[in-house]
Amino acid sequence: MVSSRRAAGAAGAALGAAAITTGVVLRDAGRRNRIERSARIGRLMARRGAHFAVIKLRGAAADDARKRQLEEQFTIRTAEDVARELGNMKGVIMKAGQMLSFILDGLPEAARDSLASLQGDVPPMSPGAAAKVVREELGADPERIFLDWSEMPVAAASIGQVHRAVLRDGRIVAVKVQYPGIDRAITSDLANAELLYAMFSALALKSLDVQGLVEELRARMIDELDYTLEARCQADFAERYRGHPFVHIPDVIPELSTRRVLVTEWVDGLRWDDFLAVADHDTKQRTAEVMFRFIQGAIYRARVFNGDPHPGNYRFHLDGTVSFLDFGLVKRWAPGELETLTPLIDPLLERDANAMTSRMIDAGFLYADHGLVPGRVWEYVSAPYTPYLEHEFTFTPDLASKTLGKLLDRNGPYADVMQKLNLPPSFVILDRVVWGMTAVLGRLGASNRWREILDEYRSDAPPVTPLGEAEALWRAGNS
Known part of the structure; x- marks a missing residue:
């Protein structure tokens, strides 16, 4: 299992690199906002660095048990500090924190709980500020538009917050209201390419096309605004x-949806942690398969999928169905893009x-003069796909972090492989979805014939479970 200090170090390295770099390039219209946000990251990393120095001093003469205790305390304090600071910042920086919180699942429980707050609730804007956005977008105060309007949000996240309301016809709806000024904050962060390059370079090391990944994130987050x-996107998924x-997708109320306000059907359901606490084993197993099937169906059949896969975007029901709520960070396969990846995944x-190595060279994913043993390349690239290499596989809570510990270790066993790879942004985003799914299924202890289920979507193989059969009947009735 990856040590808690290494997991925290991955987060710290990413944010630390960002903090150091942002002090250098601050020369455009958003200069003051960027300075403030960069300074906050800098102060965060200074605090964590000072704390780490104290931990090192205290642990110098300690036995192994005491060192592990000190490292765990450092990790928990770091997670609390990161969650508190990034939760207040919102925008791109918070989105990066969400990515970290989701894949670093091997952290101590207290640290994971702190970072989990980035997946759900963050400090909201005032009722007056939310009402002002609604008034500017829809032409009237929310109390005049809706039969009932909840001033306090039911959820708040990186781009906007959600209010519960009732339409004049009695339908209950969710009203997502964008934070005032968040467009400027995000545009400022995205304009600071050096900050993002440093952040993702620290996370992704040299095995990824970091510039391409940043450009992909830039495009997706501009769209999300x-x-x-x-x-x-949501209306398309709801109809599909x-x-x-x-699978349930809430309907959109188009006549009340604008650039900064989105009104959709209200969904009652359990949040992730509540679901984990009350669902029985069979319900968790069914729910795991539902999420897996939804994600694979989106990737291979709809050819458009959510690039922001964390359980804060889902609502869970005790009958084993799942409602999928957020479609702001959606990735559509460009013509030929999926077809470029498929020949690589088949031999993998x-x-x-x-x-696999030969096709990676042909696709430009691996340098032709790599000089590596193909088996080592396969070991590295196939790591996220371990669950699909067995007839049946059980996901564990530490699988994602344990595997990432090897893949993200600059001085680890695959350092030579990392140096020779040039993975495209589309592959990185697909990997992010895979890692996200791995973390969620690990929390559920999900066990199934995942490879055979995957083949239903990749190659139209016949269904292998009752859920697959139910979906096949539904598809036949809609063809």
Whole structure:
């Protein structure tokens, strides 16, 4: 298992690199805002660095048990500090914190709980500020538009917050209101390419096309600022999954949805932690398969999928169905993009290292003069796909962090492989979805024939579970 200090170190390295770099390039219209946000990251890293120095001094003469205790205390304090600071910052920096919170699942429980707050609730804006956005976008105060309006939000996240309301016809709706000025904060962060390059370089090391990844994030987050795009994506998914036996997408209310306000059907359901606390084993197993099938169906059939896969975007029901709520950070496959990845994944899943390495060179993912043993390349690239290499596989809570510990270790066993890879942004985003799914299924202890289920979506193989059969019947009725 990855040590808690290494897990915290991955987060700290990413944020530390960002903090150091942002002091250098601050020369455009958003200069003051960028200085303030960069300074906050700098203060965060200074606090964590000072604390780490104290921990090192205290542990110098300590035995192994005491050192582990000190390291765990440092990790917990770091997570609390990161969650507190990033939760207040919102925007791109908070989104990066969400990524960290989701994949670093091997942290101590107290640290994970602190970072988990980035996936759900963050400090909201005032009732007056939310009402002002609604008034500017819809032409009237929320009390005049809705039969009932909850001034206090039910959820708050990186871009906006959600209020519960009732339409004049009696329908209960969720009203997502964008934070005032968040567009400027995000545009400022995205304009500071050096900050983002440093942050993702520290996370991704040299095995990724970091510049391409930053450009992909830039495009996706600019899109996320326009709720009309999210409304179209969600409406498309709602129509695509209408009547589905175990997936529910809330309908959009288009006449009340604008660039900064999104109104959708209200969904009652359990949040992630509440679901984990009350669901029985069978319900958790069914729910795991539902989430897996939804994600794979989106990737391979709809060819458009949520690039922000964390359970704060889901609502869970004790009948084993799941409602998927957030479609702001959506990735659509460009023509030929998925077809470029598929020839690589086929030999990967068949454990054919030579064929996989050859196709990676052809696709430009691996330098032709790499000089590596194909088997080592396969070991590295296939790591996220371990669950699909077995007939049946059980996800564990530490699987994502344990595997990432090896893949993200600059001085680890695969350092030579990292130096020779040039993975495209599309592959990185797909990997992020895989890691996110791995973390969620690990918390559920999900066990199934995942490879055979995956093949239902990749190659139209026949269904292998009752859920697969139910979905096949639904598809046949909608064809």
